[in-house]
Amino acid sequence: MRRAEVAAFTVVGSALFGLIFLAALGAPAALAALAVVLTVGAALSWFVRRRYRAWRYLERNEDLIVARGVMVQRLSVVPYGRMQFVELTAGPIERLFQLSTVKLHTAAAASDARIPGLERAEAARLRDRLTELGESMAAGM
Amino acid sequence: VTEDQPDAVPSGEGWRRLHPLSPVARVGRLVPALAFLFLVSTVHSKAENSTAETDYLVVITLVSALYGYIHWMVTRWRFEGDTLRIETGLIRKDSRRLPLARVQAVDIVRPLLARMLGVSELRVRLAGSGSTDGRLAYLADAEAAELRLVLLAGHHESDLALSSNTGLPMASVTPGRLLGSVLLSLVSIILIGSVVSLAVLDEFEPRTAGTVAGFLAVYLLSFAGVVWRRLAGQYGFIAVEGPEGVRIRRGLLQTISETVPYGRIQAVRQVEPLLWRPFGWCRLEVDVAGSTARNQRGEGTSVVRKALLPVGSQQDSWHLLARLLGAPDPERTPPPRRARLKAPLSFHFLSAGHDDTHAVCVTGRINRATTWVPLEKSQSIRRVQGPLQRPLGLATVHVDVAGKRTRAEFRDREVAEADLLVERLSELGRLARTRGRPSPAASTSNGRLAPSGWYPDPSGRHERRYWHDGHWTEHVADRGRRSAEAATPAR
Numbered sequence: 001m002r003r004a005e006v007a008a009f010t011v012v013g014s015a016l017f018g019l020i021f022l023a024a025l026g027a028p029a030a031l032a033a034l035a036v037v038l039t040v041g042a043a044l045s046w047f048v049r050r051r052y053r054a055w056r057y058l059e060r061n062e063d064l065i066v067a068r069g070v071m072v073q074r075l076s077v078v079p080y081g082r083m084q085f086v087e088l089t090a091g092p093i094e095r096l097f098q099l100s101t102v103k104l105h106t107a108a109a110a111s112d113a114r115i116p117g118l119e120r121a122e123a124a125r126l127r128d129r130l131t132e133l134g135e136s137m138a139a140g141m
Numbered sequence: 142v143t144e145d146q147p148d149a150v151p152s153g154e155g156w157r158r159l160h161p162l163s164p165v166a167r168v169g170r171l172v173p174a175l176a177f178l179f180l181v182s183t184v185h186s187k188a189e190n191s192t193a194e195t196d197y198l199v200v201i202t203l204v205s206a207l208y209g210y211i212h213w214m215v216t217r218w219r220f221e222g223d224t225l226r227i228e229t230g231l232i233r234k235d236s237r238r239l240p241l242a243r244v245q246a247v248d249i250v251r252p253l254l255a256r257m258l259g260v261s262e263l264r265v266r267l268a269g270s271g272s273t274d275g276r277l278a279y280l281a282d283a284e285a286a287e288l289r290l291v292l293l294a295g296h297h298e299s300d301l302a303l304s305s306n307t308g309l310p311m312a313s314v315t316p317g318r319l320l321g322s323v324l325l326s327l328v329s330i331i332l333i334g335s336v337v338s339l340a341v342l343d344e345f346e347p348r349t350a351g352t353v354a355g356f357l358a359v360y361l362l363s364f365a366g367v368v369w370r371r372l373a374g375q376y377g378f379i380a381v382e383g384p385e386g387v388r389i390r391r392g393l394l395q396t397i398s399e400t401v402p403y404g405r406i407q408a409v410r411q412v413e414p415l416l417w418r419p420f421g422w423c424r425l426e427v428d429v430a431g432s433t434a435r436n437q438r439g440e441g442t443s444v445v446r447k448a449l450l451p452v453g454s455q456q457d458s459w460h461l462l463a464r465l466l467g468a469p470d471p472e473r474t475p476p477p478r479r480a481r482l483k484a485p486l487s488f489h490f491l492s493a494g495h496d497d498t499h500a501v502c503v504t505g506r507i508n509r510a511t512t513w514v515p516l517e518k519s520q521s522i523r524r525v526q527g528p529l530q531r532p533l534g535l536a537t538v539h540v541d542v543a544g545k546r547t548r549a550e551f552r553d554r555e556v557a558e559a560d561l562l563v564e565r566l567s568e569l570g571r572l573a574r575t576r577g578r579p580s581p582a583a584s585t586s587n588g589r590l591a592p593s594g595w596y597p598d599p600s601g602r603h604e605r606r607y608w609h610d611g612h613w614t615e616h617v618a619d620r621g622r623r624s625a626e627a628a629t630p631a632r
Contacts, residue, residue: 062567062571063567063571071527071528072525072526072527072528073525073526073531074523074524074525074526075523075524075525075563076521076522076523077521077522077523077563077567078520078521079521079567079570079571079574081574082519082520082521106520106521106541106543107430107444107520107542107543107544108520108521108541108542108543108544108548109544109545110521110523110539110541110545110548111520111521111523111541113521132623136605136618136623137605137618
């Protein structure tokens with residue numbers, strides 16, 4: 001999903017820069033700007049791709065595992081009983097690609113995990129499942 | 142709790158008033174502000190060479206006295222069955238009902254003037270809010286103490302013997318030790334150091350000293366304020382063992398009594414600052430969950446950090462810890478030696494360990510901090526590996542508890558050990574949580590109804606069963622899947 005985002009940004013950005021430079025400085029400068037934008041876009045999409053691949057989750061019997069990160073690798077184990085509420089959000093770009101983000105909240109500020117870029121149906125399923133599990137396994141403070 | 146319908150219950154017998162001196166004690170709150178205003182106007186008039194105009198101070202005092210008197214006139218309280226009802230307000234009526242079963246803590250606060258008058262303010266906190274829900278300012282000292290016992294006992298007639306005020310003293314702080322500990326803190330040293338160096342500078346370069354002093358005045362004053370607050374706030378500290386929690390009394394000018402309930406402790410932290418170590422002193426802090434409410438936006442939980450022991454010996458600290466957490470002392474191991482490359486400044490302190498119920502971690506660079514976390518309270522387990530840790534084959538495992546600040550950190554462990562820890566700790570946490578939920582039927586015996594919710598099934602046929610309104614329902618759940626099965630006949 002992030003790859004699509006970056007691609008979209010790159011295309012729009014290069015077109016914009018190309019137009020501006022074409023108007024201001026003529027053809028050679030516009031071509032150079034185009035090349036720079038395309039290179040940056042390619043590099044970004046490589047990073048984003050690695051980030052995207054590192055992001056994974058696993059539903060287990062008693063807890064949910066979310067892992068993410070390339071440079072700093074993080075793995076959270078959140079018991080269903082500790083989830084206070086589950087949030088489903090979709091930004092404008094996510095909506096464009098029919099995607100949603102699921103966020104889990106527990107009482108601890110540090111343990112909040114999120115899973116971005118889920119297909120809408122999958123996100124809704126995950127939310128419902130987590131909410132149901134959370135309710136039936138809820139433990140007090 | 143708050144209801145906007147005054148006099149829903151016909152005003153009958155049993156209403157009680159606050160202490161007649163409470164208007165005076167209320168005005169006492171304004172004394173510092175009034176003194177400041179007086180000082181400002183005096184200095185101002187001196188500069189202007191005119192007489193001070195302090196008439197408005199008299200007006201302020203009179204108005205606030207009148208307000209206090211009206212407040213006293215319209216405020217009344219009484220018990221209605223199992224609730225404490227407080228009514229107040231002349232124009233905007235405010236009537237509160239505080240169910241005794243939900244009373245979480247009762248604090249007694251006595252500002253200086255109130256103490257001279259022999260009256261105290263009573264603050265009641267309910268489970269599920271974390272803030273003060275009801276306050277009675279002011280009551281006679283004896284009345285406040287009695288009412289506190291009644292409120293904490295849950296019922297205003299029975300159980301009084303249970304929570305008598307004569308608990309075992311667990312720890313106290315002598316004024317000398319408190320003074321020593323405050324003087325040996327970083328703030329005091331900066332304060333004293335800068336005052337001394339200013340004095341020295343004044344000998345040689347009076348003009349520079351004046352400029353520097355003017356520049357630093359604000360900071361020095363605020364530092365002095367911090368030092369003063371520590372001294373005055375923790376003066377006469379004493380912790381007493383009570384049936385529902387550790388009771389703490391402290392304060393020089395304003396006495397504060399508070400209770401740390403045993404079951405709500407999320408984490409305990411023992412801090413040993415560098416300068417205290419020659420004396421073997423340490424400080425003990427607890428994180429206490431302020432509420433049980435699980436509301437939809439997650440604001441329900443407030444976690445407060447409280448000083449359980451402002452300064453004390455290792456023995457005092459261990460004694461308190463034994464009472465609060467049962468003195469967990471699992472074997473602690475240091476991280477592998479190569480962790481020194483990643484954490485050169487804190488390696489000498491790093492160690493961590495866990496047993497079946499608690500995790501213990503030591504961290505810190507200059508001040509050694511030991512954190513105990515009951516696994517039952519863990520909210521999540523995290524394994525984090527940064528770019529510096531990866532080539533060294535190290536990873537850090539966090540045990541998060543409610544709140545923003547505290548967590549147990551197994552820093553810089555072997556990757557294999559970290560992976561094992563993640564599995565072990567989440568499994569132990571799960572076991573501790575299931576164990577930690579006794580049957581709600583047991584808790585009804587002391588007169589309080591356990592809240593509705595999912596509890597371990599008493600029949601043992603299913604994982605959990607729904608408890609509602611004092612009895613088991615037919616709703617059961619196994620691994621998150623709900624079904625229905627009739628409850629076993631009432632016991």
